[in-house]
Amino acid sequence: MTTSRVINFGAGPSTLPQSVLEKAAQGLLNFEDTGIGIAEISHRSKEFVAFISNVEALIRSQLNVPPTHSILFTQGGGTTQFSAVVLNLLARHKLLHPELTDDERVMDYVLTGSWSKKAFLEAKRLGGARANIALDARKYSKDGVSFDNVPPHDEYAFSPASALIYYCENETIDGVQFSPDPSAQTSFPFTILPRERSGLLPLVGDHSSSFMSRPIPHLSEHAVIFAGAQKNIGPAGLTVLIVRQDCLVDVDAAAKLGATPVPLCLSYKTLAEGRSLYNTPSLLPIYITGLVLERMQELGGLAYFEALGRRKAEKVYAAVRAGEERGVFQGKVQAGSCSWMNVIFNVLGSGAESRFLAGAEKVGMKGLKGHRSVGGIRVSLYNAVTEADTDKLVDYMKEFVSEASSFCSA
Amino acid sequence: MTTSRVINFGAGPSTLPQSVLEKAAQGLLNFEDTGIGIAEISHRSKEFVAFISNVEALIRSQLNVPPTHSILFTQGGGTTQFSAVVLNLLARHKLLHPELTDDERVMDYVLTGSWSKKAFLEAKRLGGARANIALDARKYSKDGVSFDNVPPHDEYAFSPASALIYYCENETIDGVQFSPDPSAQTSFPFTILPRERSGLLPLVGDHSSSFMSRPIPHLSEHAVIFAGAQKNIGPAGLTVLIVRQDCLVDVDAAAKLGATPVPLCLSYKTLAEGRSLYNTPSLLPIYITGLVLERMQELGGLAYFEALGRRKAEKVYAAVRAGEERGVFQGKVQAGSCSWMNVIFNVLGSGAESRFLAGAEKVGMKGLKGHRSVGGIRVSLYNAVTEADTDKLVDYMKEFVSEASSFCSA
Numbered sequence: 090m091t092t093s094r095v096i097n098f099g100a101g102p103s104t105l106p107q108s109v110l111e112k113a114a115q116g117l118l119n120f121e122d123t124g125i126g127i128a129e130i131s132h133r134s135k136e137f138v139a140f141i142s143n144v145e146a147l148i149r150s151q152l153n154v155p156p157t158h159s160i161l162f163t164q165g166g167g168t169t170q171f172s173a174v175v176l177n178l179l180a181r182h183k184l185l186h187p188e189l190t191d192d193e194r195v196m197d198y199v200l201t202g203s204w205s206k207k208a209f210l211e212a213k214r215l216g217g218a219r220a221n222i223a224l225d226a227r228k229y230s231k232d233g234v235s236f237d238n239v240p241p242h243d244e245y246a247f248s249p250a251s252a253l254i255y256y257c258e259n260e261t262i263d264g265v266q267f268s269p270d271p272s273a274q275t276s277f278p279f280t281i282l283p284r285e286r287s288g289l290l291p292l293v294g295d296h297s298s299s300f301m302s303r304p305i306p307h308l309s310e311h312a313v314i315f316a317g318a319q320k321n322i323g324p325a326g327l328t329v330l331i332v333r334q335d336c337l338v339d340v341d342a343a344a345k346l347g348a349t350p351v352p353l354c355l356s357y358k359t360l361a362e363g364r365s366l367y368n369t370p371s372l373l374p375i376y377i378t379g380l381v382l383e384r385m386q387e388l389g390g391l392a393y394f395e396a397l398g399r400r401k402a403e404k405v406y407a408a409v410r411a412g413e414e415r416g417v418f419q420g421k422v423q424a425g426s427c428s429w430m431n432v433i434f435n436v437l438g439s440g441a442e443s444r445f446l447a448g449a450e451k452v453g454m455k456g457l458k459g460h461r462s463v464g465g466i467r468v469s470l471y472n473a474v475t476e477a478d479t480d481k482l483v484d485y486m487k488e489f490v491s492e493a494s495s496f497c498s499a
Numbered sequence: 500m501t502t503s504r505v506i507n508f509g510a511g512p513s514t515l516p517q518s519v520l521e522k523a524a525q526g527l528l529n530f531e532d533t534g535i536g537i538a539e540i541s542h543r544s545k546e547f548v549a550f551i552s553n554v555e556a557l558i559r560s561q562l563n564v565p566p567t568h569s570i571l572f573t574q575g576g577g578t579t580q581f582s583a584v585v586l587n588l589l590a591r592h593k594l595l596h597p598e599l600t601d602d603e604r605v606m607d608y609v610l611t612g613s614w615s616k617k618a619f620l621e622a623k624r625l626g627g628a629r630a631n632i633a634l635d636a637r638k639y640s641k642d643g644v645s646f647d648n649v650p651p652h653d654e655y656a657f658s659p660a661s662a663l664i665y666y667c668e669n670e671t672i673d674g675v676q677f678s679p680d681p682s683a684q685t686s687f688p689f690t691i692l693p694r695e696r697s698g699l700l701p702l703v704g705d706h707s708s709s710f711m712s713r714p715i716p717h718l719s720e721h722a723v724i725f726a727g728a729q730k731n732i733g734p735a736g737l738t739v740l741i742v743r744q745d746c747l748v749d750v751d752a753a754a755k756l757g758a759t760p761v762p763l764c765l766s767y768k769t770l771a772e773g774r775s776l777y778n779t780p781s782l783l784p785i786y787i788t789g790l791v792l793e794r795m796q797e798l799g800g801l802a803y804f805e806a807l808g809r810r811k812a813e814k815v816y817a818a819v820r821a822g823e824e825r826g827v828f829q830g831k832v833q834a835g836s837c838s839w840m841n842v843i844f845n846v847l848g849s850g851a852e853s854r855f856l857a858g859a860e861k862v863g864m865k866g867l868k869g870h871r872s873v874g875g876i877r878v879s880l881y882n883a884v885t886e887a888d889t890d891k892l893v894d895y896m897k898e899f900v901s902e903a904s905s906f907c908s909a
Binding site for chain 1: 528
């Protein structure tokens, strides 16, 4: 079994630590000596309630989440949160500012890739013209149509008092990520965001594909952070939410004032009051996520994975640049905006991409094909991809470049 | 590992076949020889796409789902569907009958237990006074306040042209289920339902806790059937939908006419067009469900499980009646309305219930405590509870009765 596992660079669902999977395989038959498997046990059993509360604690301590914020677990992935953040934060705005007309409840979207664009389109479906583009990074791209960069701070045009300000921290499809260095122009412009009169920010961050890979800048100022588990921390079927408590709003009270009624399953307040157990949660994905987070803690937490993530990304980008110099590869993302999680590049020449993929598969590396909307190669370097896995890929890339260049010059 | 497993009579999440869990434990590390575990593989990989399409086929063939109906997979459980059916079917009604006022879009709810009541309350949250009670079974209960029966057909008061007619086939908390015998007065009154002008029924059935335990009467006439997997067929985190294709409506077109905008994650049409892969599904719960359904098919499908389910329920109810005769047990549900899936009874006398539960646990049987809102004992007899497990429980019940009666007469 062990030897037959391949190296999986898939963009999500994505690779998980083998030690975790082996432990989970045991938990499937017997969860913590209850004699009942984790897929079979009641979510209200004392054993599972203790487990989920420990999962919360593991996130809270490693990410340094302050007591002003609740950590919640739900289902439906980022797509469900695209709707939920709009409905909950429009309801909040209605309750905070009943004197405003609904047309004045602007939602500011920062578009740096395919996922933030999808979220914007959902805001438009649910909120019409109130969905506003505060920035469209395509205007600053090399070809004028692609998402390949994070523009400098003075290009953002935020509304003075929006109901929500939305961004996607790492764009999985496009390989664009905000810089973790606050002094870089490609960092997220937290300091220029328009604040509410109360001093709070209605800031929403989609952190799906970078969650728990490095610290979240200005975490305590966010209204909502959400993340599907299926990148760095677990299987698909679990969404983690970090919600500032003033955003756990009474959506029914807002509906009485005329706000769009919110399906109960999307209400953050309902989730929080039920401690994520209002209805049956996805126990199995939560379990595996808990095991991953425990292992993270043992290895040294975010500091360990941040350093590891930086090293892995640097190695792969260096191999891409070396390939560029030989005319074999072409990086897609502009300098300063490159994702640590998803490295995207083209393999130049007719049939070369297929050769690259087939060669990789031959030596046991899968999941390298880029998203169908972007093409090319995508190397996903989530937490469970080891440095040894990365080195093996880098060796393969070097070898490919060397063979391709000798082929060209032949 | 094997010997340490207990017999789990929990109401859901609930027991799964050990052979399935053992196979799933292997799949966690290596799914169908891909070298990638099922929690790690892309939902768009050819292997997973083939797998999910086989899960659909296994449901379609065993339940005899006609080609007029789509089988869809989603997340969020029954609670999410409480909202989704209202929003999709109100949108459908708006498109079909734009000439009616919204107040005329009545939704008829049949209340036979805690879950149909919850669904009704969600319809009221989203649809206000349009949510109508076509039947409240509490009026026909022994104590005037409990859900303990299915009333006779002439007690239902359906609206002449409703946007949806809603029922819950098996009430997990209250142990009330419609009779499978169409001539019984406690069967669901399919024949007296008011049809649309087109002849179709806007009939919605929550089949969460009886799904795949026996055939679904009048399946082809339903608009929507939904079921959480975590009772008879799999782990929590997967909801199965069977939707008649005229109910895959363009919710955006309805919103343009003034209907409530529908979050994209709840749109049946979006789910269907994406073949349940519009966004990342919960692969792991789908996988285990597929393994359960394969095993069902091998064992003889619904006919096998229907006969088994009938035998198991008869045995437990006989033991309850025997205990009643000795003044030790008291069944809660009226004759003719008793669930095959969840048998509910009281253990009479001070401290007797705790003694019953502790004694059961001592001989390796768990999950027998009734729901907190109803109390008493609840024996859940889902498909994976074997006849041998049931016999063991029945023996224990007999022994308990015999000891309790000798104790009383001493």
